[in-house]
Amino acid sequence: MNKIASCINLPGGLLNRLSDIVGAAGLVTDPADMETYIAEQRGLFRGETPCVVQPATTPEVSQVVKACQDAGVAIVPQGGNTGLCGGAVASGEVILSLTRMSKIREVDPVNFTMTVDAGCVLANLQDVAEAHDRLFPLSLGAEGSCQIGGNLSTNAGGTAVIRYGNSRELTLGLEVVLPNGDIWDGLTGLRKNNTGYDLKHLFIGAEGTLGIITGAVVKLFPRPRVRSTAFIALRDLDDVLEVLGRARKASGDTVSGFELIPRICIDISIRHTEGNFEFLEGKHEWYALIEFESSEETLDLTSAMENFLASTYEEGLVVDATIAQSDSQREQFWFLREAMVLSQKPEGASIKNDVSVPISRVPQFIREANAAVAEIYPGTRPLAFGHVGDGNVHYNLSQPVGAEPQEFLDHWDEITGRVVAIALSMRGSFSAEHGIGKLKVHDLAAHKSPVELSMMRAIKTAFDPKGLMNPGKVL
Ligand SMILES: Cc1cc2nc3c(=O)[nH]c(=O)nc-3n(C[C@H](O)[C@H](O)[C@H](O)COP(=O)(O)OP(=O)(O)OC[C@H]3O[C@@H](n4cnc5c(N)ncnc54)[C@H](O)[C@@H]3O)c2cc1C
Incomplete structure (x- = not known):
């Protein structure tokens, strides 16, 4: 079958024009081949597109955009399609993938x-x-x-x-x-x-x-030449900021990573991702992964880490710790941290929040949000983890064990509404890292001030008066 002829919903002549611009290697119209471009990372959306265009150069991108503009056809730009808010999901628009531009x-x-x-x-x-x-x-x-x-x-x-x-x-x-x-x-x-x-x-x-x-x-x-990475157990969530502050001081401000990890995240990572295991004896409520890094090779970051851990241990802020003795051990620590993201899926339905608050308010935010969620849907399991060093908490909520997934998800708006309200009451953000995409368009409209919204709309109209560039996203 002629693949070009099989393509639907495009004004006459556009597909041939696109094919002339990018050549056969740059046009995907076979539904099976389009699957990776229309599937969405978290399964929240299902994309739909008449074709995926893959220009190989900037002039080709320009010609594709002009051709679509002339035909009044909207475009969804797409990179690796890993975004978590549905920003690269097409709803009938042409997908313009940058995959072939990799020089x-x-x-x-x-x-x-x-x-x-x-x-x-x-x-x-x-x-x-x-x-x-x-x-x-x-x-x-x-x-x-x-x-x-x-x-x-x-x-x-x-x-x-x-x-x-x-x-x-x-x-x-x-x-x-x-x-x-x-x-x-x-x-x-x-x-x-x-x-x-x-x-x-x-x-x-x-x-x-x-x-x-x-x-x-x-x-x-x-390029960093020396590094020291530790996995620590904290006495209490409230101590995390003191520990971070001490780490910055003790390392000559070379902290390059500081990830807060609750116990449940370790449990699910070990349960669902092969190759993860316990780094410390005993179980604790809160952990952190800390990394010092410097390009100055004479800097003894291992001693700095040891001294920092010894003093915080003596004062009871840190109750257990291990320092990576090799690159592979360091990678193991980070592997566990990364596994937390994907290990949530097998635990059932999950309600995700990507909020930030001023660093000084992180523990208070987690406590208030946990209390609010327990009140709305008892048994919900909070997974509050992330880059606490920048105030960003991935406040994800796994359904109670044995609960009906859909019944839990039916509380999505109520739960995220309360969580976001708590973050905003601390002058935080309702989307710290993953953006707005399709998923949070209503949140943006609800939480930005009229002045901000009108400035954003004016910018959009100035650049894209016909609304053909990734419509339905952000605004
Ligand atoms: C396991 C995992 C971990 C993650 N961790 C983090 C994290 O720690 N921090 C963080 O910030 N994010 C994180 N993310 C989300 C992150 O934003 C995206 O994964 C990544 O930045 C998006 O890149 P992408 O090429 O996949 O873009 P896509 O998903 O393809 O697109 C994302 C958005 O950008 C637009 N876009 C893509 N390319 C272009 C372009 N060339 N020009 C114009 N618009 C374009 C799309 O239209 C869409 O709106 C994570 C995602 C996953 C799956």
């Missing part, structure tokens, strides 16, 4: 920058930086398949925000194809450039609603 355009170790295609897989960028004796510090569970364009479009944070900042802080320049097809070349590697509005920030975190990121200049850092 490293330039590495400038002296300028500590790297210029890359938007479709580069995050883990590849980390490897290339390392090969040049540099560090690209963005790191997250989906790094083997998410793309830098998707990371920037969601302003992804990851595990090292405490030290290096979010994707926004890691970006110096962008190349973007605008909704009218124009190409904006903003690929600068400058650290200082005060020449009016800093346009790149409009596209970072815009989740593809203002244009398609096709290239980026990202910051590199000296």
Whole structure:
């Protein structure tokens, strides 16, 4: 069967025009081949598209966008399709996948920058930086398949925000194809450039609603040469901030990771992911994974970690701890941390919150939210874990054991409403890390002020007056 002829719902001639632009290698219309582009990470949505277009260059992206504009057809930009809010889910629009744009355009170790295609897989960028004796510090569970364009479009944070900042802080320049097809070349590697509005920030975190990121200049850092990683048990949740503060001081402010982990997350990771096991004897309510990291090889971070643990242990803040003795042991610690995300699924229905509060309010937030959830749906199991060093708590809730999944999920709005209200009462955010996508459009409308919403709508209208760039997302 002619694959192009099998494609439905596109105005006459558009498919042939797209095929002329990207060639046979860049057009997917076979439903079986489209599956990976329409399946959604968490099974919350089911995508639908007439075709997936995969341009190989920025001019091709521009031509595809122009062709779709001329035909009045909307586009959903897609990277690795790992996002957690349905931002890359199509509802009949053409999917524009950046997968074939995966070139490293330039590495400038002296300028500590790297210029890359938007479709580069995050883990590849980390490897290339390392090969040049540099560090690209963005790191997250989906790094083997998410793309830098998707990371920037969601302003992804990851595990090292405490030290290096979010994707926004890691970006110096962008190349973007605008909704009218124009190409904006903003690929600068400058650290200082005060020449009016800093346009790149409009596209970072815009989740593809203002244009398609096709290239980026990202910051590199000296490659860490010494590291010390510890897995600790805390006396109490309330001690976590004191322990973090002590860790920063004791390490010369080299803390690059600080992950809060509740007992239940260890249980489910061991239960559902092969290769995980207990690192400490005995069971405790709260744990943390702490990492110190430095490029200065004479710095003795192991001694710093030992001293920090000895003093916090003496004072009773830390009740047990183990320091990784090898890279593979360190990887084991992080493997357990990453396993927490996927190990929630086999535990049944799960209600997820991705909130942030000022770091100083994290323990209070968890306690108040736990109490509220217990009142709404007794037996609910809170999994409050995450990058406590940046105030981001993944406040996920697993259904009570033996409960009817749908009955639990029926309380989604009530539960997330209360959890978000608690975070907002502390001047927190209802979506700290994963964005808005399709999932949180109503939350955005409910929680942003009228002034913020009107500024956001004005920006959207200025860039995309016809509303053809990732419609139904964010706003
Ligand atoms: C296991 C796991 C762990 C995660 N951990 C973290 C974490 O620690 N921190 C964190 O912040 N996030 C985390 N995430 C979510 C994270 O935001 C995404 O995985 C990732 O940043 C998205 O990249 P992607 O290429 O998959 O984008 P996609 O999912 O394809 O797209 C995400 C959004 O960006 C848009 N988009 C994609 N590419 C482009 C482009 N080139 N131009 C314009 N718009 C584009 C899409 O339209 C969509 O709105 C995690 C996800 C998973 C599955």
